[in-house]
Amino acid sequence: MKTIERYSLGTGDRFGRQCAAQIAAVKKAREAGIDVAIVWNKSHREHLLAGTVPADQGAAAVQAVRETGWDGPWYVDADHIGMTTVERFAPYCNFFTIDVADFIGKSAAPEAIAAFTAKHADLAAAKGIPARLDAAAIQAAAERYLHAVEETAKTYRRICELRKGDDFVTEVSMDETAIPQTPAELIVILAALADAGVPVQAIAPKYSGRFNKGVDYVGDVAAFLKEFEADVRVAKWCAEAFGLPKSLKLSIHTGSDKFSLYRGIGRIIRQEETGVHLKTAGTTWLEEIVGLAESGGDGLAMAKEIYRAAYDRFAEVVAPYVEVIDIDQKKLPSPDEVDRWDGPALVAAVRHVQTDQRFNPMMRQLFHVGFAVVASMGQRFYEAVEKHKAAVSRNVTVNLWERHIVPLFIG
Numbered sequence: 001m002k003t004i005e006r007y008s009l010g011t012g013d014r015f016g017r018q019c020a021a022q023i024a025a026v027k028k029a030r031e032a033g034i035d036v037a038i039v040w041n042k043s044h045r046e047h048l049l050a051g052t053v054p055a056d057q058g059a060a061a062v063q064a065v066r067e068t069g070w071d072g073p074w075y076v077d078a079d080h081i082g083m084t085t086v087e088r089f090a091p092y093c094n095f096f097t098i099d100v101a102d103f104i105g106k107s108a109a110p111e112a113i114a115a116f117t118a119k120h121a122d123l124a125a126a127k128g129i130p131a132r133l134d135a136a137a138i139q140a141a142a143e144r145y146l147h148a149v150e151e152t153a154k155t156y157r158r159i160c161e162l163r164k165g166d167d168f169v170t171e172v173s174m175d176e177t178a179i180p181q182t183p184a185e186l187i188v189i190l191a192a193l194a195d196a197g198v199p200v201q202a203i204a205p206k207y208s209g210r211f212n213k214g215v216d217y218v219g220d221v222a223a224f225l226k227e228f229e230a231d232v233r234v235a236k237w238c239a240e241a242f243g244l245p246k247s248l249k250l251s252i253h254t255g256s257d258k259f260s261l262y263r264g265i266g267r268i269i270r271q272e273e274t275g276v277h278l279k280t281a282g283t284t285w286l287e288e289i290v291g292l293a294e295s296g297g298d299g300l301a302m303a304k305e306i307y308r309a310a311y312d313r314f315a316e317v318v319a320p321y322v323e324v325i326d327i328d329q330k331k332l333p334s335p336d337e338v339d340r341w342d343g344p345a346l347v348a349a350v351r352h353v354q355t356d357q358r359f360n361p362m363m364r365q366l367f368h369v370g371f372a373v374v375a376s377m378g379q380r381f382y383e384a385v386e387k388h389k390a391a392v393s394r395n396v397t398v399n400l401w402e403r404h405i406v407p408l409f410i411g
Contacts, residue, residue: 001166001167001168001169001170001199001201001245002075002094002095002167002168002169003169003201003245003247004037004075004095004169004201004202004247004249004275004277005035005036005037005073005247005275006035006247006249006274006275007034007035007036007037007275007276007409008036008037008038008039008073008075008202008275008276008277008278009026009036009037009038009039009277009278009280009400009404009405010039010040010041010077010079010255010277010278010279010280010281011038011039011040011041011280011281011284011400012040012041012042012046012079012279012280012281012282012284012285013040013042013057013060013281013284013285014042014046014050014281014282014284014285014288014371014374015050015052015285015288015371015374015381015382015385016052016056016057016059016060017060017288017382017385017386017392018284018287018288018392018393018396019040019060019061019063019064019065020064020067020068020393021284021392021393021394021396021397022038022040022064022284022396022397022400023038023064023065023068023070023074024068024393024397024401025396025397025400025401025404025405026038026070026072026400026405027068027070027072028397028401028405029401029405029409029410030072032410034405034409034410035072035073036072036405036409037072037073037074037075038070038072038073038074038075039074039075039076039077039095039277039279040057040060040061040074040075040076040077041077041079041095041097041279041281042054042057042077042079042281043079043080043081044080044081044085044088044089045080045320046079046281049320049371049372049375050371050372050374050375051375053088054078054088054089054091054092054093055091055092057076057092058076058091058092058093061074061076075093075094075095075169076092076093076094076095077093077095077096077097077171078090078092078093078095078096078097079097079279079281080097080099080173080176081096081097081098081099081155082098082099082100082102082151082155083151083154083155083158086155086158086159086162087158087162090159090162090163091162093168094167094168094169095168095169095171096155096156096159096168096169096170096171097171097172097173097202097204097251098152098155098156098170098171098172098173099173099176100148100149100151100152100155100172100173100174101148101173101174101175101176101177101206103147103148103150103151104144104145104147104148104174104177105144106147106148107143107144107146107147108142108143108146108147108150112146112150113139113142113143113146116138116142116146116191116192116195117135117138117139117142119195120138120188120191121135121138123138123187123191124138126241128237129187129237130183130187130230130233130234130236130237131182131183131184131186131187131230131234132184133184133187133188137184137188138188141184141185141188141189142188142192144185145174145181145185145188145189145192146192148174148189149189149192149193149196149198150196152172152193152196152198153193153196153197153198156170156196156197156198166199169201169202170198170199170200170201170202171200171201171202171203171204171251171277172189172193172198172200172202172203172204173204173251173253174189174203174204174205174206175204175205175206175207175253175254176206176253176323177206178206179206180205180206180207180208180227181205181206183227183230183231183233183234186203186205186231186234186235186238187234187237187238189203189205190203190234190235190238190242190244190248191238191241191242193244194238194242194243194244195242199244199245200244200245200248201245201247201248201249202248202249202250202251202277203235203248203249203250203251204250204251204252204253204279205231205250207224207227207228207252208220208223208224208227209223209224210326211252211253211254211255211258211324212254212324212325212326212365213254213256213282213321213324213325213365213368213369214256214257214282214283214286214352214364214365214367214368215257215352215361215364215365216257216258216259216260216352216354217258217260217261218326221260221261221264224261224264225261225264225265225268228250228264228265228268229268229272231250232250232268232269232272232274233272235248235249235250235274236248236272236274247275249274249275249276249277250276250277251276251277251278251279252265252276252277252278252279253279254279254324255278255279255280256278256279256280256281256282256283256404257280257283257352257403257404259352259354259403259407262404262407262408263407263408263411265408266407266408266409266410266411267411270411276408278404278408280400280404282368282369282371283352283399283400283404284396284399284400285367285368285371286350286352286364286367286368287392287395287396287399288385288392288395288396289303289306289350289367290347290350290351290395291385291388291391291392291393291394291395291396292384292385292388292391292392293343293346293347293350294343294344294347294391294395295343295388295391295392296342296343298384298387299384299387299388299391300342300343300346302380302381302384303346304335304338304339304341304346305377306367306370306373306374306381307335307338307363307366307367307370308335308338308339309370309373309376310366310367310369310370310373311332311334311335311366312335313370313373314329314366316372317366317369317370317372317373318366318369320369321369325365325368325369326365327362327365327366328362329362331360331362332360332362332363332366333349333360333363345358349363349364350363350364350367351395352364352399352403
């Protein structure tokens, strides 16, 4: 089993052109005395929309590590995979996010639920348990989550077969569901994972509030931090109680640009002496747009062309992400209006600076999910990004370093 570092950042990279710029951000963290593992995460859905394959992701990471001389920890994450998609990722990844949200609420066999409930009946009386839990609650959680855990174990075993060894990090994702897990339910989930022999090192529960793509958290920040702190303590307790890896930590999906949460999360993980995995992806793609717009000329024209295409294909580009965006179309400027903007105006609308009155979170969200339109542009987008590499790379690095790493991991 590979052991994940205490702090890790899922950087993603929609088109595999910004790995070196992302490494530059974690290098800055190292220079500041903080080690952050970089994890390039990309899902099956994102590959389909971007017109890429897992081999592309792995090759881009290897090339960037070689070119930059990065000697710190790095991973390639098969993000949100399951039994139907794992095989195409296995040769190129050493981090697997097993997504079993679709299996939540589908009941396991009654005898399995009964056996689990009987085995863990003593949890109700366990000292130091960081959540209220009784026999009825254990059974109810088993009925809701045990089948999902069984599917996790099945996928985990298949990864072991495909990788021909246990040389990877296992993350379990249960975040893409409607109802947040309580701390008590998280205990049951982790107990079941331990019973199934899944050495989970990162668990992504569903949190309260909205984690929309590319914009800040929507919800009660204080309530979220209280919930997060409880889940941190649960994970620590479960690692000890059930013999799970000591590196077990929480993972936050759709974690980019959640600026109102980072300092509070950082305070909690330092206080509890634990780690966290923050997943971002689209924030880098958005900085490619910012860099192109900032460059002016044909770079600005390319950014405007992408916006027009995303605007015209609105229903298509938002469809895969309806659960994680909130776009008021009335607040989107028309492409004709955007065509009249200069570079600084488009940059200000898209760059996530909340104090700038020109910032348009609706436009930013549309750009975020609109990356699929690039697939129909052939090489023109890649040529534009390469031509304006200096501006694009600088924005990618600054965004990850100043807006994500510093408030979260340094404080």
